[in-house]
Amino acid sequence: xxxxxxxxxxTGREESLxxxxxxxxxxxxVMATAPGGYAAVPATDRDTEFVNGLAEREGIAFIACPAxxxxxxxxxxEVSRRxxxxxxxxxxxxxxxxxxxxxxxxxxxxxxxxxxxITATIADVMAEVEMLRAYATSQSDPAALAELHTRLxxxxxxxxxxxxxxxxxxxxxxxxxxxSAIVASVWIDREGVTP
Amino acid sequence: MIELDKGMRAIRDMAxxxxxxxxxxxxxxxxxxxxxxxxxxxxxFALVRQSKTPLEFREPGDHLKWSLDSDSCxxxxxxxxxxxxxxxxxxxxxxxxxxAGVFVDLLGDAEQKQRFYTRLHGGRTWTFFAMTxxxxxxxxxxxxxxLDKDGDGYRLHGAKRYVGNAARGGIGVVFGRTxxxxxxxxxxxxxxxxxxxxxxxxxDTVGLRGACLSEIRLDGVPVTRDMLLGEHLPTTRxxxxxxxxxxxxxxxxxxxxxxxxxxxxxxxxxxHRKGAPGAALALARADAARELVYEAAARxxxxxxxxxxxxxxxxxxxxxAVRVARWATGAMGPAGLIEHPLLEKxxxxxxxxxxxxxxxxxxxxxxxxxxxxGDADA
Numbered sequence: 001x002x003x004x005x006x007x008x009x010x011t012g013r014e015e016s017l018x019x020x021x022x023x024x025x026x027x028x029x030v031m032a033t034a035p036g037g038y039a040a041v042p043a044t045d046r047d048t049e050f051v052n053g054l055a056e057r058e059g060i061a062f063i064a065c066p067a068x069x070x071x072x073x074x075x076x077x078e079v080s081r082r083x084x085x086x087x088x089x090x091x092x093x094x095x096x097x098x099x100x101x102x103x104x105x106x107x108x109x110x111x112x113x114x115x116x117x118i119t120a121t122i123a124d125v126m127a128e129v130e131m132l133r134a135y136a137t138s139q140s141d142p143a144a145l146a147e148l149h150t151r152l153x154x155x156x157x158x159x160x161x162x163x164x165x166x167x168x169x170x171x172x173x174x175x176x177x178x179x180s181a182i183v184a185s186v187w188i189d190r191e192g193v194t195p
Numbered sequence: 196m197i198e199l200d201k202g203m204r205a206i207r208d209m210a211x212x213x214x215x216x217x218x219x220x221x222x223x224x225x226x227x228x229x230x231x232x233x234x235x236x237x238x239x240f241a242l243v244r245q246s247k248t249p250l251e252f253r254e255p256g257d258h259l260k261w262s263l264d265s266d267s268c269x270x271x272x273x274x275x276x277x278x279x280x281x282x283x284x285x286x287x288x289x290x291x292x293x294x295a296g297v298f299v300d301l302l303g304d305a306e307q308k309q310r311f312y313t314r315l316h317g318g319r320t321w322t323f324f325a326m327t328x329x330x331x332x333x334x335x336x337x338x339x340x341x342l343d344k345d346g347d348g349y350r351l352h353g354a355k356r357y358v359g360n361a362a363r364g365g366i367g368v369v370f371g372r373t374x375x376x377x378x379x380x381x382x383x384x385x386x387x388x389x390x391x392x393x394x395x396x397x398x399d400t401v402g403l404r405g406a407c408l409s410e411i412r413l414d415g416v417p418v419t420r421d422m423l424l425g426e427h428l429p430t431t432r433x434x435x436x437x438x439x440x441x442x443x444x445x446x447x448x449x450x451x452x453x454x455x456x457x458x459x460x461x462x463x464x465x466x467h468r469k470g471a472p473g474a475a476l477a478l479a480r481a482d483a484a485r486e487l488v489y490e491a492a493a494r495x496x497x498x499x500x501x502x503x504x505x506x507x508x509x510x511x512x513x514x515x516a517v518r519v520a521r522w523a524t525g526a527m528g529p530a531g532l533i534e535h536p537l538l539e540k541x542x543x544x545x546x547x548x549x550x551x552x553x554x555x556x557x558x559x560x561x562x563x564x565x566x567x568x569g570d571a572d573a
Contacts, residue, residue, distance in 0.1 A: 034530075036528060036529025036531070036534075037533070052539070054401060105330065146525070150521065150525065153521050157517065157546075161554065164550060165356075165357045168400055168401050168408075168550055169398055169399065169400060169401070171399060175401065178543065178546075181542075182532055185531065185532045186530045186533060187529065189528070190525030190526075191472070191526070191528050192472055193472065193473065193525035193526055194472055195480065
């Protein structure tokens, strides 16, 4: 795996979504590369042009991009793969927190983390993380990358549910998972997506 | 398939119209859920409040000549799908009897019902239904909040969390237990501004911000005899029975709200992104889920104690709605969520249904039990 992909995942895991995004976009002309009318970027040194409460608190800003640009599909695929690595890092950090959370809660005298349904979710998340890392590392076809991010949305939601209602509080670390889906919705072209 | 009769179709059509108005208020309530003054006198809020208020407790000037039959889960669900299609979070922001009303109707005596409904006159205050606790989720039997004997009455000690509208509610229901058995679970009708020891604060949530989910600290809140619900009923009908019945009703309503939200999302995409791939399929799935929640509601009306199908409906509807929202995110194209704030709001709101009245894992347990006990095939 390339050094930048490793750095993206590690920064997403050890620091934050915004810090990981900064690594992913470090050598990218975001205004020229973003596929839609806005780009999602780390909030550092930039004024957001669209206020989203959750994203703002996660350190993410949105800036408007010029309308008529020729898409640089090669560059965009690279951003997509790096963003996937960042999201994998965020998922890993959140999963670690979820396991800690579930180890401290009991039902019927047993820690929740030992309940089979919970164990199944944790295992499925990790298996999917391993698969999606391989996906992000090896694939660059736009349709594959679109699917990769949809699956990251899904696995992010699985992790979110492990926190129960606590993860629905805006200051909870699970916020990064919600915002990472918004960031991906800005950077990834999924127009052919079906439900 | 459930064929709606003329009365049900009238409820559906009126709720659909109300839903359209809810939607016009949705973004401002999401942005500042505490700024409710501009919405108090809205026609849809009056409709929701009055339709949930029994005729004998209406205030002079109420124009609605009917009320929803509190025994008809189907009527509630038909209305909820349409209102949720407008905007569920705005519906939950409406000052109305809501879930507490369902419970007070079941367990309140005449004087308590009078007190409860009169308090809501004018549409300026909310109700709350405080069951859920920080460490026990929506498991009614695991409540740890205590009702300690104090002279002729009791005092409430404990904490509640994720309770809608508690931080701004004028009157509501709080559950506690007087002892260890399930029958010792009792409910009190509390007016926070008339008691000591009550602290409630709003929780800042990811979505469904109109619901004003709150946490409550109960430090010896005095409960006099006239505040205890169900005193006039047999012991077995005083607390947990009503809670379970109310939750059975709520579960299917949460499913209906999820279906309504999914319908709203799919229709929004269809309107704003002509020819979006998958729009017909997303609508078909939401339509099918609507049929299922109708069927589950009708079954609850026939046999309120059998919860299998409502659990299956809640599980399936919530999952479907989250998936429709995910599809919509992609279908609107890159930055579609930024350009369509209402859609972005719904993608946050729709996640709340997972955590309300039993998560997917809890519903899985209910569904599996329903299969094993024969409820699924009855």
